[in-house]
Amino acid sequence: MxxxxxxxxxxxxxxxxxxxxxxxxxxxxxxxxxxxxxxxxxxxxxxxxxxxxxxxxxxxxxxxxxxxxxxxxxxxxxxxxxxxxxxxxxxxxxxxxxxxxxxxxxxxxxxxxxxxxxxxxxxxxxxxxxxxxxxxxxxxxxxxVKHNMCHFSPVEQAANYKLTGREKEVLACIVKGKNYKMTGYELNISYETVRSHMKHIYEKLKVASLTELVAKSINFNIV
CATH class of the missing domain: 3.40.50.2300 (Response regulator)
Structure with missing residues (x-):
């Protein structure tokens, strides 16, 4: 083919x-x-x-x-x-x-x-x-998620993942359920810039999926 x-x-x-x-x-x-x-x-x-x-x-x-x-x-x-x-x-x-x-x-x-x-x-x-x-x-x-949340202990202080200020802003938008286009519009940056930030965020948080990224961000108070 x-x-x-x-x-x-x-x-x-x-x-x-x-x-x-x-x-x-x-x-x-x-x-x-x-x-x-x-x-x-x-x-x-x-x-x-x-x-x-x-x-x-x-x-x-x-x-x-x-x-x-x-x-x-x-x-x-x-x-x-x-x-x-x-x-x-x-x-x-x-x-x-x-x-x-x-x-x-x-x-x-x-x-x-x-x-x-x-x-x-x-x-x-x-x-x-x-x-x-x-x-x-x-x-x-x-x-x-509801079942698993019952087993999580509150985290007093977020680990230092060395996210930049802009990366934290992008991550906060994603955690709120916004897609890449919506995030770019809210932060006044391009779609490709959002994608670039997300690649760095994935690397720093050592996650492999969006679901894992959001769960880790919430559970460890990253944003």
Whole structure:
């Protein structure tokens, strides 16, 4: 399969062991001019080199895909390509898999049963700094957060993560639920500047996903 090269587009790779699902996703994504599908794989095995060569921005992965287990694949991707965005799309709605996917570094989690209606919207939300989730998944995540918060002890003093003043302002906006565009508008800086600050924040806080970033910021009184 050949792919159109567009330097201004969001470069997307797909991992799914179901040929029909792969073809459906390619068709849906190719309907958007700003999306560029740069790779389609039936397995995540030996994929890191390909993702690096195609300069992939976003990976859409079924956590049941063949090759490495889905969770291990997410962990490996975030370890070797830390700024790549990962969108999980699956038939599984199991609490443990959702929790493990988020901890591993996934930035979004949607169910396959609504791909035609939700895939483009989810990818756009990720591109704008959001964390898309199917409604039933979001409810499970909220319940997990409520449960986990019961086990956190208050932190008297925030650790020194050496964030600059501007990085703290950006982080505060993200913690409040604003996406990158909204943050840029509020702080009067460009979208790309927000992205640059966020890369530095991820590094300093040693986190691999937006969910982990927000949780750590709140739990440790960073902002």
């Amino acid at each position: 050949s792919f159109v090269n567009n330097d201004h587009s969001l470069r997307i790779a797909i991992f799914d062991d179901n040929k029909n699902i792969r073809n459906t996703m390619v068709m849906i994504l190719n309907s958007e001019i700003m999306f560029n599908v740069v790779g389609v794989y039936d397995s995540s095995k030996n994929s890191i080199k390909n993702l690096m060569s195609t300069k992939t921005d976003l990976v859409i992965i079924d956590i049941a895909a063949s090759g490495f287990s889905g969770i291990e694949t997410i962990e490996r991707l975030k370890r070797e390509l830390p700024y790549i965005q990962i969108l999980v799309q699956t038939n599984f709605e199991d609490d443990a898999l959702i929790y493990q996917s988020i901890l591993a570094g996934a930035s979004g989690y949607i169910l396959k049963n609504g791909l035609k209606l939700t895939l483009v919207k989810a990818v756009k939300e990720l591109r704008n700094g959001g964390s898309p989730m199917s409604p039933s998944v979001a409810r499970k995540v909220i319940n997990m």
